Amino acid sequence: MAARFCESTTQERPLMNDQEFTNVVCEESLELLQTLERTVLELEVVPTDLSLVGKIFRIVHTIKGSAGMVAFDRIRDFAHHLETALDQVRSGLLPVSKPLLDLILAAGDHLREQFIAPPAGNSEQEQNSAKILAQLAALSPAPARSTSPAAGGARAPKPPAAAAPTATAAPAGGYHIHLVPFPSFLANKGAIDTLLGELATHGTVTLLKEEEGPEVFWDILLTTSEELDAIHDLFIFVANDCRLTITAVADDSASSVPDHRRLGEILVARGDLSENQLHRILAQQQPLGELLVAEGVVSSAKVTSALATQKLLDDQRQQNLQGQPQDSIRVSSAKLDRQVNLICELVVVQSRLNQLAAEGEVAELQKNMQILERLTAEIRDNVLDLRMLPVGTLFSKFKRLVRDLATELGKEVEMVTAGADTELDKSVLDQLGEPLIHLIRNSIDHGLEAPAERSMAGKSTPGILRLTATHTGAHVVIKVEDDGRGLDPGKIRATAMVKGLLAAEQTLTPNELFQMIFIAGVSTATTVTNVSGRGVGMDVVKTTIEGQLRGTVEVESKHGQGTAVTITLPLTLAIIDGLLVRAATTHFVLPFAQIEGCLELTNQESAKNQQRQLYPYKNQLVPYVRLREFFALPGPPPEIEHLVIVAFGNQKYGFILDQIIGSHQTVIKSLGWVFRQAEGVSGATILGNGEVALIIDIAGVVALTS
Amino acid sequence: MSENQAESLAGQYLTFSLREAEYALEIARVREVLDLATLTKIPRMPDFLSGVINLRGQVVPVLDLGQRLGLAPIAKTINTSIVIVEVREGESSLVVGAMTDAVKMVVDLADENIEPVPALGTNLKTEFIKGMGKQQDKFMVILNIDKVLTNNEE
Numbered sequence: 001m002a003a004r005f006c007e008s009t010t011q012e013r014p015l016m017n018d019q020e021f022t023n024v025v026c027e028e029s030l031e032l033l034q035t036l037e038r039t040v041l042e043l044e045v046v047p048t049d050l051s052l053v054g055k056i057f058r059i060v061h062t063i064k065g066s067a068g069m070v071a072f073d074r075i076r077d078f079a080h081h082l083e084t085a086l087d088q089v090r091s092g093l094l095p096v097s098k099p100l101l102d103l104i105l106a107a108g109d110h111l112r113e114q115f116i117a118p119p120a121g122n123s124e125q126e127q128n129s130a131k132i133l134a135q136l137a138a139l140s141p142a143p144a145r146s147t148s149p150a151a152g153g154a155r156a157p158k159p160p161a162a163a164a165p166t167a168t169a170a171p172a173g174g175y176h177i178h179l180v181p182f183p184s185f186l187a188n189k190g191a192i193d194t195l196l197g198e199l200a201t202h203g204t205v206t207l208l209k210e211e212e213g214p215e216v217f218w219d220i221l222l223t224t225s226e227e228l229d230a231i232h233d234l235f236i237f238v239a240n241d242c243r244l245t246i247t248a249v250a251d252d253s254a255s256s257v258p259d260h261r262r263l264g265e266i267l268v269a270r271g272d273l274s275e276n277q278l279h280r281i282l283a284q285q286q287p288l289g290e291l292l293v294a295e296g297v298v299s300s301a302k303v304t305s306a307l308a309t310q311k312l313l314d315d316q317r318q319q320n321l322q323g324q325p326q327d328s329i330r331v332s333s334a335k336l337d338r339q340v341n342l343i344c345e346l347v348v349v350q351s352r353l354n355q356l357a358a359e360g361e362v363a364e365l366q367k368n369m370q371i372l373e374r375l376t377a378e379i380r381d382n383v384l385d386l387r388m389l390p391v392g393t394l395f396s397k398f399k400r401l402v403r404d405l406a407t408e409l410g411k412e413v414e415m416v417t418a419g420a421d422t423e424l425d426k427s428v429l430d431q432l433g434e435p436l437i438h439l440i441r442n443s444i445d446h447g448l449e450a451p452a453e454r455s456m457a458g459k460s461t462p463g464i465l466r467l468t469a470t471h472t473g474a475h476v477v478i479k480v481e482d483d484g485r486g487l488d489p490g491k492i493r494a495t496a497m498v499k500g501l502l503a504a505e506q507t508l509t510p511n512e513l514f515q516m517i518f519i520a521g522v523s524t525a526t527t528v529t530n531v532s533g534r535g536v537g538m539d540v541v542k543t544t545i546e547g548q549l550r551g552t553v554e555v556e557s558k559h560g561q562g563t564a565v566t567i568t569l570p571l572t573l574a575i576i577d578g579l580l581v582r583a584a585t586t587h588f589v590l591p592f593a594q595i596e597g598c599l600e601l602t603n604q605e606s607a608k609n610q611q612r613q614l615y616p617y618k619n620q621l622v623p624y625v626r627l628r629e630f631f632a633l634p635g636p637p638p639e640i641e642h643l644v645i646v647a648f649g650n651q652k653y654g655f656i657l658d659q660i661i662g663s664h665q666t667v668i669k670s671l672g673w674v675f676r677q678a679e680g681v682s683g684a685t686i687l688g689n690g691e692v693a694l695i696i697d698i699a700g701v702v703a704l705t706s
Numbered sequence: 707m708s709e710n711q712a713e714s715l716a717g718q719y720l721t722f723s724l725r726e727a728e729y730a731l732e733i734a735r736v737r738e739v740l741d742l743a744t745l746t747k748i749p750r751m752p753d754f755l756s757g758v759i760n761l762r763g764q765v766v767p768v769l770d771l772g773q774r775l776g777l778a779p780i781a782k783t784i785n786t787s788i789v790i791v792e793v794r795e796g797e798s799s800l801v802v803g804a805m806t807d808a809v810k811m812v813v814d815l816a817d818e819n820i821e822p823v824p825a826l827g828t829n830l831k832t833e834f835i836k837g838m839g840k841q842q843d844k845f846m847v848i849l850n851i852d853k854v855l856t857n858n859e860e
Contacts, residue, residue: 345763348763349763586746586747586749630749631749631750632749632750633749669764669765670765671748671758671765671767672765672767672800674755674767674769674800674802674855675748675751675755675758675767677751678748678749678750678751679749679750680749680750681748681749684746684758684765686760686763686765690744690760691744691746691760692744692746692758692759692760692765693746694746694748
């Protein structure tokens with residue numbers, strides 16, 4: 001990928017016409033903006049953690065630089081102003097407040113829009129940009145500082161502003177120069193100026209002067225690639241007028257994360273502690289520096305100086321981290337899709353060869369075919385695994401949504417997540433976002449009550465919104481729960497009857513009633529907000545989950561206590577382990593993971609239960625369907641048939657068929673839109689003998705026969 | 707009324723027979739021609755959707771083209787062939803097989819050999835037809851394959 005760099009001039013630079021490079025810049029910037037959003041939300045919980053501010057600053061700085069490289073000048077300039085404001089926050093001049101964080105989030109959104117839209121921009125975007133910058137300026141207490149590498153000093157006790165880390169070339173070392181001036185030193189202003197000037201030319205300087213109190217000293221932190229001796233030389237002229245100690249500052253600690261934070265993270269990962277709880281407790285801790293000064297153990301000046309060194313080390317580590325080789329790479333989804341397709345074809349061919357080998361009875365061949373089968377299965381699993389991403393990526397996107405919704409609707413919401421590293425196929429994850437957003441909106445809008453109502457009901461504020469993800473066998477279960485009002489069966493009945501969906505005499509179980517909320521237009525919301533209430537969102541949830549993702553949705557609710565929506569999804573859309581069966585001359589496949597048991601039936605036995613279409617199985621009466629009947633297959637059934645029991649949600653269901661053939665690696669082939677309305681069949685697969693077998697859509701069959 | 711009167715329909719066509727009459731499809735849309743293969747019927751779908759076949763690992767739907775056009779259902783013989791065509795709907799395209807009684811040949815039709823759709827005389831829906839082709843003494847119905855398959859009657 002060639003990148004051409006233009007020399008900067010004062011006029012508008014010529015546009016890069018290397019589209020690939022620009023695309024990479026956009027992609028990376030969008031990722032950075034996601035990190036920025038996450039970090040801002042973290043900062044909201046712990047507003048005193050300035051390292052987070054630093055992180056945000058660096059992100060904006062990087063974005064500014066990248067934008068400049070591809071001549072996105074409007075973005076670059078906007079980022080520059082944002083960076084200036086952030087610099088003020090870093091140096092303590094601009095306090096962290098909710099309006100400020102809201103503005104930073106808005107600025108992030110604005111930048112995101114600009115990276116997605118062509119850089120030409122339009123007047124609406126310009127107005128937006130000007131508005132955000134004006135509001136930022138309104139918050140700042142002092143005129144914005146220029147962002148040249150700071151050579152100036154700050155006075156104790158405020159933490160000094162660290163100079164922007166130099167981004168390139170030789171790894172810079174850090175030096176801590178402790179200088180105790182004699183009166184002769186302080187008298188010689190000229191020498192002091194010259195000294196500081198000299199230092200600035202050798203690297204970046206942070207100067208901390210302690211001029212009050214019993215101890216007078218200067219602490220200089222110098223980041224430079226010069227050697228120690230060269231540094232000593234700089235002080236030759238003032239050597240007699242002060243006491244000088246120069247020490248190299250090196251980062252020899254393994255990690256920049258303090259121990260107590262690491263302990264906290266382990267507990268959070270285990271689910272013993274929620275992230276919010278962790279942050280809250282940590283915020284209660286008094287910083288070590290404050291404690292030391294309060295005890296009189298160390299002077300506040302020395303603490304401030306040490307803090308400056310700590311900052312320098314952090315910056316160095318940050319630089320080092322960025323220089324480290326990546327241990328992961330970005331791969332385009334298209335490439336992964338091609339890989340999956342190739343694997344699917346490989347499985348088909350291998351299955352055919354297997355069959356030929358079995359018929360041929362050549363022992364060597366059969367042995368090698370077994371090895372090939374094992375290898376193919378392993379490659380298959382590996383490739384499918386490449387497309388798996390953790391659900392956590394969705395969960396963290398929702399944090400922002402929840403925050404904004406809660407603010408907009410006047411609710412207090414605490415979002416709790418568990419199982420964030422449960423993995424799902426990328427395509428499933430992409431389609432899952434919208435339904436989950438609908439469910440979250442509903443929870444916050446209609447489920448969770450306003451704080452006043454909650455305290456009256458004896459519930460804690462804030463309301464809890466819980467998102468969990470777990471694996472069970474071949475499925476992933478995702479749950480959206482809230483401890484809000486819950487569903488009112490009475491109201492749902494009433495609404496359904498008004499809409500003509502339910503007759504007065506019909507009685508439904510609570511679960512069946514709850515399923516009605518998925519019908520378009522059914523909503524018991526008394527007010528329609530612009531967020532929800534029309535009864536359309538749940539309809540989308542059901543069709544996406546059951547139609548496109550071949551999963552199930554179930555609702556549980558206790559009026560007054562809360563609601564839980566459970567989504568069950570198959571792990572992969574491409575290949576499943578199936579049970580191959582036959583009815584008449586057609587072959588079918590049932591998903592292996594849902595199979596509970598198989599029985600043999602003679603004709604008399606099946607005739608016995610013909611009336612009710614219910615079969616007794618393990619103390620339950622299981623409804624069943626005859627494949628021959630359901631699919632209108634010709635010919636009489638054989639003497640002995642088989643009943644296969646499957647699990648479907650919380651219930652069991654049975655299929656009567658002619659013969660069970662065995663397990664089969666089922667590469668799922670879509671039937672295409674020609675057969676999009678096919679009932680009871682969700683796809684097809686190719687058997688070893690070249691025949692096409694149909695994959696049974698259990699949910700569809702159940703829906704059609706109940 | 708054929709909406710394609712403004713466009714020239716001249717070009718190469720594959721001709722085939724459906725229940726005694728001759729039809730034509732533009733050769734650019736024809737991928738290949740197969741002998742009749744094992745069809746797996748998809749249950750509970752309209753009759754003209756005969757089922758699916760395995761085409762080198764791809765599951766391809768096959769329809770009884772004659773039945774779709776309103777003719778009697780196909781009687782399979784040794785000459786029955788499946789013409790694999792590319793159908794377009796909007797921006798997407800789909801590979802579909804059309805069962806024909808027999809495939810004939812590729813012909814070149816010039817503008818003067820093509821006449822617009824007759825108002826009377828055919829029992830086919832006129833949106834399925836692009837025009838009538840004439841070769842020597844024979845007439846053939848030039849089909850609009852996209853419309854035949856995307857007409858939403860299912």
